[in-house]
Structures are given as C-alpha cells and as structure tokens.
Amino acid sequence: MTGVLVTGGTGKTGSALVELLRGNGVPARVASRRPAAGDPDAVRFDWNDPATHSAALRGVDRVFLVPPIDTVDPMPLVGPFLAEAEHRGVRRVALLGSAIVLPNAPSALELAAQVRARPGWVVLRAAGFMQNFLRPHPVGERIRRHGEIRTAAGDGRVGWIDARDIAAAAAALLTGSGIEPRDPRDYLLTGPKALSYRDAAAIISAHTGRPVRVVTIGADEQAAGYRAAGMPAEFAAALAAVEVGIRAGREDRVSTAVLDLTGRSPRTFAEFAQEHATEWTANGPFER
Numbered sequence: 001m002t003g004v005l006v007t008g009g010t011g012k013t014g015s016a017l018v019e020l021l022r023g024n025g026v027p028a029r030v031a032s033r034r035p036a037a038g039d040p041d042a043v044r045f046d047w048n049d050p051a052t053h054s055a056a057l058r059g060v061d062r063v064f065l066v067p068p069i070d071t072v073d074p075m076p077l078v079g080p081f082l083a084e085a086e087h088r089g090v091r092r093v094a095l096l097g098s099a100i101v102l103p104n105a106p107s108a109l110e111l112a113a114q115v116r117a118r119p120g121w122v123v124l125r126a127a128g129f130m131q132n133f134l135r136p137h138p139v140g141e142r143i144r145r146h147g148e149i150r151t152a153a154g155d156g157r158v159g160w161i162d163a164r165d166i167a168a169a170a171a172a173l174l175t176g177s178g179i180e181p182r183d184p185r186d187y188l189l190t191g192p193k194a195l196s197y198r199d200a201a202a203i204i205s206a207h208t209g210r211p212v213r214v215v216t217i218g219a220d221e222q223a224a225g226y227r228a229a230g231m232p233a234e235f236a237a238a239l240a241a242v243e244v245g246i247r248a249g250r251e252d253r254v255s256t257a258v259l260d261l262t263g264r265s266p267r268t269f270a271e272f273a274q275e276h277a278t279e280w281t282a283n284g285p286f287e288r
C-alpha cells in the first residue's frame with residue numbers, strides 16, 4: 001500500500017492524524033499493540049517486539065513516528081526501525097519529537113539527528129500538550145480529583161499546543177507533494193501563546209466555574225509524584241527536571257509553524273478549555 005504508517009496511531013496525535021489522512025483519501029495504517037479488529041488497515045506493532053516492525057512497514061512510503069514513550073533511551077529500539085524504513089524506500093518520516101529536551105537523555109537528541117540527516121525526513125519539536133491538563137495524564141488527573149496543579153515550574157511559561165494541531169501539521173507534511181532540498185527539516189510546533197500553569201489554571205477555572213489552585217513544589221517531590229503515578233524512575237526524574245527549565249524560561253516561546261504549514265492558526269488554550277470543560281467537572285465538584 002502506498003500510504004502512511006501511523007505509529008502511536010491510537011494516541012492523542014496519531015488518532016487525530018489518521019482521521020485527517022483518511023478524510024483526505026490518504027491510506028493510513030494504524031499501528032497499535034492491540035490493533036482494532038474491525039479496521040483492515042490496523043496492524044500489530046510493538047516497539048518491544050522487533051518482529052512486528054517489518055510487517056508494519058511493508059508497502060508504505062511515509063511514516064509518522066511516535067517513539068517509545070516513557071523512556072529516556074529510544075535509540076536501541078528505533079535505530080533499527082529507521083534503518084529498515086530507509087532500506088524499504090520510505091521517502092518521508094515525520095518524527096513526533098519534543099521541544100523540551102529531557103536532561104541526561106542524549107538518545108532522544110540522537111534520534112532527532114538521525115531523522116534530520118535523511119533527505120525528506122522531518123522532526124516535529126512539539127511543545128507541551130494541552131491534553132496534559134486532561135485525564136489520564138497525572139496533571140489532568142489531579143485537577144479533576146483535587147482542583148489542584150502541583151508544579152516545580154513556578155511562573156515559567158510553555159507554548160502549550162493542542163495535539164490535534166500537531167496532527168494537522170503532520171498531515172500537511174506527510175501529504176505535501178514534493179520534497180524540496182531547501183525545505184526545513186525541523187519544525188517547532190507550539191500553540192498561539194505561552195502560558196504558565198497559573199495562567200492555564202485561571203482559564204480552566206473561568207470555563208468550569210471551579211477554582212483550580214496552583215501549588216509550587218520542588219523537583220524531587222514532583223518526581224516522586226510521577227513515580228507514584230506509574231512512571232519509570234529515570235523518566236519521572238527527567239520530566240521533573242524539565243520543570244526547573246520551564247521555571248527558568250527555557251520553554252517560553254511560540255512559533256508560527258502550525259499556521260505556516262496548515263493555513264490555520266493553532267487552537268488557543270481558552271478554546272481547548274471550553275471544549276473540555278465537562279471533563280473537569282463531569283462527576284460533580286472536585287474532591288478535595
């Protein structure tokens with residue numbers, strides 16, 4: 001099949017991308033550890049089972065690449081996959097990378113460098129997802145249960161982006177006709193405005209009518225919380241350390257890439273909050 005293999009095809013960005021591609025008549029193969037029985041274009045794919053990689057790549061000419069989540073070292077699993085994709089003549093890979101550089105995680109930087117090094121392959125450096133404020137993400141879980149955000153990021157701002165706008169940018173890049181040598185190989189994807197957790201909490205409060213408190217904690221305490229939510233220790237520590245960088249202003253930036261690629265402005269946090277207001281309040285008041 002000439003079309004797009006969407007890894008992470010059941011996730012927040014991947015599922016939105018599949019919808020956009022299929023809506024535009026582009027065949028999309030949904031990769032998942034548990035492929036949907038009713039979808040003839042769903043394929044079993046598990047990063048931890050390299051035997052599933054070849055079948056997923058067979059016949060596709062483009063790949064949306066969501067690397068293994070919850071790890072600081074994706075290269076051992078993704079490196080051979082990239083080599084096979086190249087060998088099979090995949091002409092475009094769009095890597096879902098991150099604007100935030102995890103400390104002590106050179107493997108993620110190496111992965112982005114390997115993608116950028118191949119002509120026509122591109123890296124999407126996405127800012128923090130607005131969907132982190134929804135369950136099942138620990139931030140969203142805590143807002144729902146306790147009306148509270150605990151953060152080590154202080155008043156540092158992030159260019160929060162709706163995952164659906166990442167999908168729209170990816171769709172544009174994966175369906176664009178030609179690949180010009182002068183095309184960028186790296187896109188910083190953000191929402192329209194950088195916001196602190198306090199700003200975001202105020203917007204959620206305004207749309208739910210319920211106060212959301214922001215409690216400042218230390219990075220160690222944050223890491224312990226992430227571990228308690230089930231994250232591997234190394235990854236939890238890295239994510240908590242990222243907040244220290246946010247506090248220092250490292251993620252306080254926005255780009256015009258979504259507009260440039262899709263012709264549409266990215267969704268604002270207020271639009272996101274309005275759309276999801278009932279998800280923060282569905283079962284009555286916050287449990288304090």
Ligand SMILES: NC(=O)c1ccc[n+]([C@@H]2O[C@H](COP(=O)([O-])OP(=O)(O)OC[C@H]3O[C@@H](n4cnc5c(N)ncnc54)[C@H](OP(=O)(O)O)[C@@H]3O)[C@@H](O)[C@H]2O)c1
Binds near residue numbers: 007031033129
């Ligand atoms: N959250 C953020 O703020 C943020 C910011 C920038 C970049 N990112 C990046 O965005 C990506 C998605 O993150 P997310 O947490 O939001 O995830 P998500 O959209 O909820 O999706 C996770 C996806 O990964 C798939 N998956 C999980 N384990 C897998 C495995 N062993 N083999 C194959 N597929 C597997 C899942 O598919 P199945 O369960 O169906 O197998 C699912 O489709 C991550 O790479 C993350 O680094 C996130």
